Amino acid sequence: MYMLTGALLLMGITGTLLGVIIALFARIFKVDTDPRVELVRELLPGANCGGCGKAGCAAFAKSVVAGENLPSRCPVSSQEQINAIALALGISAGSGVRKRAVVRCGGDMFQTKERLNYNGVCDCNAAAVVAGGPKGCRYGCLGMGSCANVCPFGAIEIVNNLALVHRELCVGCGKCADVCPRHVIALVPADAEIHVYCNSPEKGAEKRKQCKVGCIGCRKCARYSSDQFTISGTLASVNYEAETLPGEEDVEKIQCPTGALLSAREHHRIETHDPNWKKDEK
Amino acid sequence: MKYLELTVGAALVYNFVLTRFLGICPFLGVSKRISTALGMSGAVVFVMTVASFCTSLIYNYLLKFSWNGKVIDLSFLQVLIFILVIAALVQVIEIVMQKLTPGLYQALGIYLPLITTNCAVLGSAALNFNAGRSVIDATIFGCFSGIGFAIALLIFASLRERLELASPPKAFEGIPIGLVTAGILAMAFVGFSGLC
Numbered sequence: 347m348y349m350l351t352g353a354l355l356l357m358g359i360t361g362t363l364l365g366v367i368i369a370l371f372a373r374i375f376k377v378d379t380d381p382r383v384e385l386v387r388e389l390l391p392g393a394n395c396g397g398c399g400k401a402g403c404a405a406f407a408k409s410v411v412a413g414e415n416l417p418s419r420c421p422v423s424s425q426e427q428i429n430a431i432a433l434a435l436g437i438s439a440g441s442g443v444r445k446r447a448v449v450r451c452g453g454d455m456f457q458t459k460e461r462l463n464y465n466g467v468c469d470c471n472a473a474a475v476v477a478g479g480p481k482g483c484r485y486g487c488l489g490m491g492s493c494a495n496v497c498p499f500g501a502i503e504i505v506n507n508l509a510l511v512h513r514e515l516c517v518g519c520g521k522c523a524d525v526c527p528r529h530v531i532a533l534v535p536a537d538a539e540i541h542v543y544c545n546s547p548e549k550g551a552e553k554r555k556q557c558k559v560g561c562i563g564c565r566k567c568a569r570y571s572s573d574q575f576t577i578s579g580t581l582a583s584v585n586y587e588a589e590t591l592p593g594e595e596d597v598e599k600i601q602c603p604t605g606a607l608l609s610a611r612e613h614h615r616i617e618t619h620d621p622n623w624k625k626d627e628k
Numbered sequence: 629m630k631y632l633e634l635t636v637g638a639a640l641v642y643n644f645v646l647t648r649f650l651g652i653c654p655f656l657g658v659s660k661r662i663s664t665a666l667g668m669s670g671a672v673v674f675v676m677t678v679a680s681f682c683t684s685l686i687y688n689y690l691l692k693f694s695w696n697g698k699v700i701d702l703s704f705l706q707v708l709i710f711i712l713v714i715a716a717l718v719q720v721i722e723i724v725m726q727k728l729t730p731g732l733y734q735a736l737g738i739y740l741p742l743i744t745t746n747c748a749v750l751g752s753a754a755l756n757f758n759a760g761r762s763v764i765d766a767t768i769f770g771c772f773s774g775i776g777f778a779i780a781l782l783i784f785a786s787l788r789e790r791l792e793l794a795s796p797p798k799a800f801e802g803i804p805i806g807l808v809t810a811g812i813l814a815m816a817f818v819g820f821s822g823l824c
Contacts (some may be wrong), residue, residue: 348696356705356709357705360712367716602686
């Protein structure tokens with residue numbers, strides 16, 4: 347009997363005492379957290395992609411509540427979600443231009459020559475330090491999929507040894523652009539349809555030797571519209587800040603001689619259905 | 629001589645992980661990278677020391693007492709009360725650390741609450757009880773047991789980081805080659821036996 351009472355007493359008292367101690371410590375050492383941070387974090391998509399420039403959704407929520415960032419910095423949330431956050435905090439949502447990644451290279455395994463046979467680690471950053479990578483062009487996509495590996499949304503696929511962005515999946519967080527050793531991936535406005543699929547500043551003849559689809563700097567596009575296209579050296583690029591971005595009908599009219607200037611839809615079709623595609627000379 | 633046993637003995641000869649096979653779960657779970665292994669080791673050394681101190685107080689002064697001239701021996705409650713105390717202790721440490729050292733709290737992260745279920749901590753308390761150690765001895769033993777755990781975990785983590793780069797047969801990749809390595813490591817630690 348003594349034993350039983352003693353055991354019950356000991357466990358009962360210890361349990362209660364420890365409970366009280368924990369409660370006391372929780373009260374004394376209470377860390378005040380802003381309930382709004384938790385609220386914003388729940389409204390965020392929770393992808394932790396880092397596209398906003400913060401370490402994750404929790405860190406972004408903190409910065410939004412602190413007023414360092416506007417909710418529209420989140421590239422993943424839809425406009426309704428962003429408005430919901432702004433409404434909950436009573437601040438303005440801000441208007442951010444939606445971005446999307448584009449791989450500015452059309453040089454897949456059928457278009458660009460291989461300079462050497464690389465069979466090392468299948469990683470762009472590793473391949474780039476071995477004599478500048480296997481491809482003939484030192485500025486193009488290496489096609490080893492480092493960008494596809496870091497993409498939190500699975501939006502990049504490697505087709506024909508070339509990174510291909512699936513536009514419907516890409517949110518424009520920019521992780522791929524950070525990891526690419528060639529800086530061939532650019533973040534462009536999401537409604538841009540036309541891109542120059544070349545990134546090489548080399549001379550046109552030099553490019554032509556290695557790659558069938560490089561931009562040779564013929565200025566055809568710039569003559570068509572000097573507002574929509576800019577030429578630097580021998581490389582044309584779309585001016586994404588132009589008032590009206592070029593559309594597919596403009597590509598038809600310009601008739602880029604190498605096929606570096608393409609609509610994203612056409613580029614996608616070529617890589618997935620027609621890899622042996624050749625720009626017919628007109 | 630007694631202190632040699634409590635220090636070198638606890639850390640190397642009777643290493644918690646590799647000789648007594650306690651705390652295998654974090655040994656395999658958090659040994660993928662040295663940085664996480666370091667965080668876990670720090671948390672274990674800290675909690676084991678404090679837990680050994682607290683549990684030794686309990687079994688020395690609470691579990692056996694006389695009441696109305698009768699000796700009441702409640703030592704059969706040891707496991708129950710040790711778990712209770714360790715869980716509460718970890719909870720309290722977590723609360724205090726979150727307030728006072730947010731940096732350390734962030735660094736240890738999930739490993740701190742995980743230690744509640746680490747059998748090495750309960751094991752050190754039970755071993756202290758069985759050996760009937762005094763409060764000071766038990767604390768030293770707990771501290772050095774934690775250091776022994778940290779040594780084993782860090783060695784294993786650095787081995788596994790290198791194993792990532794090795795190319796074992798397909799069937800051995802990952803955990804299997806890790807377990808083989810752990811076995812060889814345990815055999816190496818047998819070499820310490822007879823030291824004290």
